[in-house]
Amino acid sequence: MRTNSSKSSVTAEQLKRSATKREYRQRAAKEHPLATQLAIVALSRVLRPVLRIPDRFVVTAVVPKGSNIYSFNAAAHWLIELRGRENPLRQETEVVVVNEDADLEKVITLTKLEGTRRAIILLSSEDFLTPEIRILSDIVANIPDFTARDIKIAAIRMGFGKISDVTAEFLASEDLRRLSLVMRRGRSVGAMIARLRIYPKPEETPKPEPVDFTPTLNDLYGFGAAKTWGLELATDLAEWKAGNLPWSDVDRGLLLSGPPGCGKTSYAAALARTCGVNLVQASAARWQSTGHLGDMLKAMRRDFADALKNAPSILFIDEFDSFPNREDLEGESASYNRQVVNGLLEVLDGATGREGVVVIGATNYPDVIDEALLRPGRLERHCAIPLPDVTSRVGIFRYHLREDLVSSSLDIVIGRSEGWTGADIERCVRDARRLARRERRPMELRDLIISMPPRTRVPPDFLRSVAVHELGHAIVGVLVDADQLVSVTIEDSFDSRASQSSLGHACFQERSVVRKTSTYFEDKIAVLMAGMAAERVVFGDHSNGAAGHRQADLNIATDLATMMEIKWAFGNTVSSEVYGKSKDLARMRLKRGGLAHVVETTLRKQLERAESILTDNRAALDALTDKLLLERRLTALDIAEAVKTRARELHARTG
Template identity: 55%
Template sequence: MRKMPDVDVTDFSLPRRRTRELSLSTQLAAISLLRVLRPLIHRSRRFVATIVVPEDANVYDYSVAAHWIMENPRAGGIPMTVHYDIFAVNDKDDFRNSVKLSRTNEVRRAIVLMQSTATLDADAHLASDLVAVLPRTSGEDIKIAAIRMGFGRISDKDAKFLSGHSLASLTMAMRAGRPIGNAIARLKAHPAKEEEEQPVSVVLPFPDKPTLQDLPAYGDAKTWGLELATDIADWKAGKLSWADVDHGMLLSGPPGTGKTSFATALANTCGMVLVAASAARWQAKGHLGDFLRGMRAAFDSARACAPSILFIDEFDSFSAREEYSGDGASYSRQVVNGLLECLDGIDDREGVVVVGATNFPDLVDPALLRPGRLDRQCVIPLPDAKGRLDIFRYQLGNDLKSQNLDSVVKNSRGWTGADIQRAARDAKRSARRAGRELELKDLLSAMPARVMLPAEVIEAVAIHEMGHALVSVKLQSDPLVYVSIEDSMVQDTKFTPLGGTHFREAAIRRKTSTYFENRIAMLLAGMAAERLVYGDHSIGSAGDEKADLNIATDLATMMEITWGLGRWMISEAVSTPEALSLARTRRPELADIVESTLRTQFKRATDILEPRRELLASLARSLVNRKTLSAEEIEAAVENHERQMDGGTAALVGSSS
């Protein structure tokens, strides 16, 4: 990197009226920029200068300052703005942007502003006549700014005092027209509280805390954690290289499934220190520099405590960079880039296993999940009946050991581990206040009352779910596993699924336009079945990201613009509901195509169900009575019905001849 020239910048020879129009922060940016740009401006009429601004600086201030410098002839600039341009670069890919590169060739002078040295690479050096990394604001810079803003000269002692304050504090105190002595007195009379380092929670393993062996219903995550514990033990004993140990995992699942509890139990099982962090904690102060410092401090703490588990909650905060737009795009990209820097390099964080937790794994930037980073993914699902029973037993300890908990387990359908923990805690509190041992009635009273559904609602849900099942069997989309419905619900919850058609998605399958068309038809078959039987359908099919019509709409959109399976071959790497919705809004012709696809597949589902109305009604009645039907039972009924239909057709043909 080229050394910054040693230039005297105490005399800018600029009109005082013009310089006073700049704010303090922009003045300081202009001083720093002129220190490196002035020799280049004076000796060359054409240049490309790449400048990395200080880590805690606002790139907007430097952009304003750069425009001011280039438009001021006495600073060496050129008054005609068409001859220069200022670019803000967010990452390496942005620097290689063909439009921006072509602009640097069209203008006489180009200044490229970067917010991180991580963006500097060979391309930046090849394209630039000057590359410079600016230091943080110094006392000397403040002395120059004070003169230019009309405060007069200040002593070295006062300049040193002022340089110890944040730019925000200086901007508030050093107001135009206020004597510098007054500003200094204000800062001394109202000292800013010392900024605390970004908090990092470090928890040592304790023998009285649960391990993964103690905790039920964690599925694949528990299996992975136990295998990691074995590998960590071998690594500590020198039997295994750190390169052979999994050093990252993304843990996902609905809220309340115990992701934080898993991290604690994992650290305790492995005998490792737990360092807890989150995007919200790093972002508490709001500034990009504070965010990045907090992030690096967490990794530094984890390295200092190694072997350790670095647990990062709210991992979906680091979402796909291509989805960013608007004013916050640069901030968000720098955050993801900063995390990538911290994650990269096995040797740099030997002994540190990073576990990210999220409720929305699909939002995480794919680059964070590549090999060497968080390349393992485990899902903690909602516990099934056995899992809920195991969690109840764990939370109750020695209480109710001889009691049958079937009624409790049945009433907890759809519950998370956190829900069960709360119910057990409330039940124990009730027993304590009554001055007696815990009884089953305490546990039942601690659970929300379930309301029995009206018979007509149960029947409609059964019709809807059997519509999905029949169309899936006929089209042979994803393999059907079973269909289930509920006969009761918790009244005070926002959303309670009253039924479900459960599929097993094949791990390896050739997914073509036919596959997705079949899947869309299956998704719309519940609505089609309701319309066939009742003449209309209920609102349960839409209005939520996980609802049938919403999923079908997004699939139809992705067929067109993501996978090249529709009328266009142009591919856009978008997959989130928000991005897909925006694409449909911006492109009316796309919305029309998606609408056409949905209506075509809805009619297709209707055409499949129409001749099978009796079978639909019969299977729905069985589902109402039994609450669950297996795929084998449904497929056998369909096969039998098809034989009867074929036999009836053959009989008609024979009689006509």
């Protein structure tokens, strides 16, 4: 009997609490405005799985576009308080609102604290749904727009009683602002509908479609082989989508290299638009920022999965040089980097072949990338983007100017933009457009000129040394059987803000068909050493301009002399190594006994040879220096005729 009495007492207590809870819910529910009522209805569906269990959880909910996030904030607190009457632990739940004013780092830190047992994160936009919040959350939900069913439930909660499906559909067709104004307590449903019909929504003036200035590959200039490859890819993808071409016949990857600001990211966007496919953007730095090795690999796989889900697509991976050659890895981070490269190889190959996904890797340093990533089926093509030439700069300026300065000649700004990247040109046009906008007038040519940084003049004696150096290359180039000389140019000023600046250049073109013997490479090295040689002949010593970076004359000559010995069997041995990168060749010179001495001997021999040639042609060198300083550009024919003329004059005097 005691047991039965106790059982009856517990049941009565439960009923009492249930009645109290119901009374509280009914009383409190009527006090909320419509927006909060609808938020309670929608949010309760998301929170139902977790609010009934006393455990740790983090729930993230993205509110409907255009809704008031603070209505959801009020709804979340009300639901927590309601559940807290059943279980006091519920009241330990934190509610965090994330909109444009929020600090995401503080949000993540707050919800990671051990003292926060439970958290509800409300996002005003899916843009705030970062990988960190996804990792942190037990539940991630996008709350849909309010429906007629939600309106019916809210009407009951507010005391309007049951409304018909037709009425609910009509009310749901109204925007929430008008609906919140009309649904007031004490007003009948019929009166609400009448008011909404008497004062219909004003006709909205259609907003003009935003102008899309995203270029296609046809709009781009200065991309050389990369543009050709991209246009061919667009054709192949169209054939693949039509079922006329198997995926195995489509190029699936490209390594894009070039100096900063040359337009690698713009190229990827233009390629995706040209091909009519989706663009998924990723970067090694973004993957690494997600956390430890496991987090990075998950982020990497997630972007590949997104690209596959949105196929056909272009997956653009920036900072691709973050995946270095595994053979060169040393130190504590070697194991980490090997696993990262292995993880990338795994997703590049893909169990299903990643059909429909073309991967574009962008880098400033193509030489350091692991070669396995560049094999067929992966990033099998490599296109280097050069600095834009005169024709390309005209096209880039015209593209960014759009309808401005159509009838104006751009010769003055084109000439002063030597060494600029596409990003430099875009910045100049943007600055010029800002000047005109501030004065409320159309853009003028002077705006462009004012927006260009002042050029630094080169002192005459320094410019003469530049001319001597470049003519040394040119004269030796026309007298030995190496590459074909095209022209020699010098600049009397330079832009210190440009991405790259060059005061002089001797342009050579490799012949389409040439037998590359040891003599050919010795001649080529002699031409490379001839700039230094000319300075030594005229001034008695040489400057540092011929060495110190990858594309410097002496550095290229050193690598060629090394490969002559170990790669092409032009030295004392007939064994061959496959090395071709500067870093590998430098390591071989240190490790392989006698190699450094052989390379040094080759370089000194060709330097002395170049000095001898230029000493014999000193008169031509001096005459051409004066002419180049005056005209700033000489052709190969100018050089050849001057050398022949001085040779005939010398022969006549000595003959």
